[in-house]
Amino acid sequence: MTLRDRISSWTFVLGGATALLGANLLPLVGVVALGWSLWSLLVVYWVEAFSTVVLAAVKTLFAERGSPGLSGQIEPLHELREKRGGWKVREEWPPIYPRNVPFALSMLGVWSVTVLPLSVLYWLSAAPPTVVSLDLILGLGALVVAQVVDFVFEYIGTEEYTEVSAQEIVRTPAQLTVMLLSLGLFAAGDRTGGLLILVGVVLAKTAASLYRFYVEHLGTPLLGLGDRLVDDEDLSEPPPELDPPESEVQARVAVSATSVLLGSIWSIAFGFANRLGLGVLALTGLAIISREPLWITAGLFAIGVIVVARVLSYLFRYGTIEYQRRGDTLVAYDTLLDAPQWVVTVGPFTEFSVKNAIADRLLGTGTLTISGVESVDRDDVQLGPVTDIDRVVDTLDLPVRETERPERDPAVIGAASVLMLCFVAVPVGLFFTSRVSDAMAGALTIVFGPFLLLPVGVLLWAALSRI
Structure with a gap:
């Protein structure tokens, strides 16, 4: 049976x-x-x-x-x-x-x-x-x-x-x-x-x-x-595990742990882009308005837990990967789970591009983006960040000719910084005007602050991406 x-x-x-x-x-x-x-x-x-x-x-x-x-x-x-x-x-x-x-x-x-x-x-x-x-x-x-x-x-x-x-x-x-x-x-x-x-x-x-x-x-x-x-939508798919190529490992490269850690800071914002994160922010805002120390402490603790969880999740996603060359294939292998994450055939038509990551610009590391990977549901995957992108290209024998990122642009950095300060000045100015009480200024900041985070975040990214 x-x-x-x-x-x-x-x-x-x-x-x-x-x-x-x-x-x-x-x-x-x-x-x-x-x-x-x-x-x-x-x-x-x-x-x-x-x-x-x-x-x-x-x-x-x-x-x-x-x-x-x-x-x-x-x-x-x-x-x-x-x-x-x-x-x-x-x-x-x-x-x-x-x-x-x-x-x-x-x-x-x-x-x-x-x-x-x-x-x-x-x-x-x-x-x-x-x-x-x-x-x-x-x-x-x-x-x-x-x-x-x-x-x-x-x-x-x-x-x-x-x-x-x-x-x-x-x-x-x-x-x-x-x-x-x-x-x-x-x-x-x-x-x-x-x-x-x-x-x-x-x-x-x-x-x-x-x-x-x-x-x-x-x-x-x-x-x-x-x-x-019950919704008619199919909620189940075959297990997404991959079988590694039978070829032996010819070369392997580890990621830069420092660059992965720095990159995780930018991803913290996504920890609040869901019902749990938004709910924690809302409850913390109400606690600040009520000025109850116990509730404020609980809200800040919950925010801290989300931040730490986001950083650890990002490290687990990218920091445990080893990139291996096996015959004519490139494998992203998780050394902690002992399982391949994606597999791509390396050939003249494999599309590689340089990712303009902020962490790479600040630390001098490098990340490549590979398009058209059939072993995953997304359109592309990333290789890196790695300490020396040119050495990695040679070690893994990748058909990549250009590894340079966009040059530093002081004009973009200055314009984005000025616009960002203009957005930030609006809530900050409420606390320095005598026409608005501190409680009202705090309430307005909590209510309308999230709407200002989006343009400020975009401008901050634009400035750092050309630093």
């Missing part, structure tokens, strides 16, 4: 459905026999949704198949999506794939900046009469244990991770979050809830869980519900 037959067998499906049914109907015992209120159910389902999000984030790390990506969005640490290969924590465990980290952070980020703070504010303002009791704690533990057992024995034990992508796993937490918010609004309108209403909530939640389990394991939506609730 194949793995797919074993997973889809009626014995396995019925066993999993029975465990799921028992875990979901447990709150019904609390409602009927123990007198749970609607607020108690809300606590139970909030913990279940939170544990589902955390476990789903862990699941995404092991998902073997590729993910097309979130259209129109920049995932946190998005450059890790380009990584090939995985890393095993223990030999008997499946590998963790760095390319799935952005999806895990996306799920956790949505909860961190939306559901979690809204839940805290909602709970503080509503002041629900929830009593923590032993039966409530046991109910919470049963739901969490059921999910952990499902993760260990089904997802890992039956190697389900080999048949799903990280993007597919995102669906379940999103659906549970919608259900949780709907239940929260319902609880706000009825703080006590009659027995019939409470039983109906539990049965509706149980039916939704069973239907999701049925669709995931049998893949046959009933009455076309799957077409309405």
